[in-house]
Amino acid sequence: MTFSDYLDIHPDVEDAIKDKKPIVALESTIISHGMPYPKNVETALMVEETVRSNGAIPATIAIINGRIKVGLTDEEIEFLATNEEIKKVSRRDLAITIAQKQSGSTTVASTMIIANFAKIVVFATGGIGGVHRGGENTLDISADLEELANTNVCVVCAGAKAILDLSLTLEYLETKGVPVIGYKTSELPAFYSSESGFDVDYKIDSTLEIAEILKTKWNLSIDGGVLVTNPIPVGFELDTSIMNEAINQAIVEADNENITGKKITPFLLSKVNEITEGKSLDANIKLIQNNADLASKIALHYSKLE
Ligand code: PSU
Ligand code: MN
Numbered sequence: 001m002t003f004s005d006y007l008d009i010h011p012d013v014e015d016a017i018k019d020k021k022p023i024v025a026l027e028s029t030i031i032s033h034g035m036p037y038p039k040n041v042e043t044a045l046m047v048e049e050t051v052r053s054n055g056a057i058p059a060t061i062a063i064i065n066g067r068i069k070v071g072l073t074d075e076e077i078e079f080l081a082t083n084e085e086i087k088k089v090s091r092r093d094l095a096i097t098i099a100q101k102q103s104g105s106t107t108v109a110s111t112m113i114i115a116n117f118a119k120i121v122v123f124a125t126g127g128i129g130g131v132h133r134g135g136e137n138t139l140d141i142s143a144d145l146e147e148l149a150n151t152n153v154c155v156v157c158a159g160a161k162a163i164l165d166l167s168l169t170l171e172y173l174e175t176k177g178v179p180v181i182g183y184k185t186s187e188l189p190a191f192y193s194s195e196s197g198f199d200v201d202y203k204i205d206s207t208l209e210i211a212e213i214l215k216t217k218w219n220l221s222i223d224g225g226v227l228v229t230n231p232i233p234v235g236f237e238l239d240t241s242i243m244n245e246a247i248n249q250a251i252v253e254a255d256n257e258n259i260t261g262k263k264i265t266p267f268l269l270s271k272v273n274e275i276t277e278g279k280s281l282d283a284n285i286k287l288i289q290n291n292a293d294l295a296s297k298i299a300l301h302y303s304k305l306e
């Protein structure tokens with residue numbers, strides 16, 4: 001058996017693959033563990049619509065009853081959004097979830113693995129995992145970074161949240177040879193804010209140029225991903241000092257409650273949302289839409305270069 005024996009591709013995505021139409025992969029951890037119901041469903045559907053309105057086809061990825069799904073029905077999205085039992089599935093969890101015929105939402109790492117198999121090269125998300133604060137002692141480094149090092153997918157995100165150590169995250173990406181591109185910015189965006197104080201490697205203002213860079217990288221057989229960081233739209237940024245305070249408070253609570261491992265990111269996200277009374281959630285939704293929009297434009301150019 002091979003990968004395809006475990007895979008169900010949605011008919012719309014299947015057609016797009018056949019016709020070499022642009023496709024944008026979307027992750028599902030954000031649906032099950034990144035946002036509360038019903039905003040999670042509304043956002044997942046809205047993001048798919050954003051991709052379609054750009055002339056690309058959305059492929060939201062998840063594991064349902066042991067089957068790898070590339071492209072979900074609205075019912076499957078609802079299922080992932082409402083079922084408390086859905087596991088957060090990163091690289092290490094994939095085989096177990098599938099063998100045990102369970103359901104799981106995919107992180108950036110596992111979404112990249114599946115997208116790559118389906119030959120989908122552009123993927124939009126909110127924020128990637130990275131090196132956590134204190135990661136030099138805890139070794140809490142997201143498998144997302146290792147996947148970016150190895151797997152040929154372009155990930156469009158709004159940078160990473162300040163729940164992470166952004167400086168160590170950039171160092172790790174550099175060591176692993178992952179290009180970090182700022183779309184119309186020379187500064188790494190910090191998710192809720194367009195500024196982090198850290199520079200990206202390259203500022204690129206054109207989606208065609210980004211597509212050409214992807215093409216060139218993989219033509220040269222330089223395997224691994226490319227990270228495109230896209231600042232939150234103007235007017236939707238949150239106040240940095242308020243956010244930092246919320247994040248610090250959330251980290252203290254996580255420490256007090258001994259939250260570690262895969263639980264830490266979802267815990268911090270929901271705490272920050274609680275502390276900011278939903279303001280962080282509104283910003284989160286806006287930036288994901290913005291990333292889906294940019295990813296679609298890159299995918300459109302890339303499909304014409306093929
Ligand atoms: N960062 C966010 N929102 C998210 C995640 C990260 O701002 O929903 C999710 C993504 O699916 C990401 C995962 O791939 O958390 C990283 O988890 P970990 O740090 O356990 O690898
Ligand atoms: Mn971790």
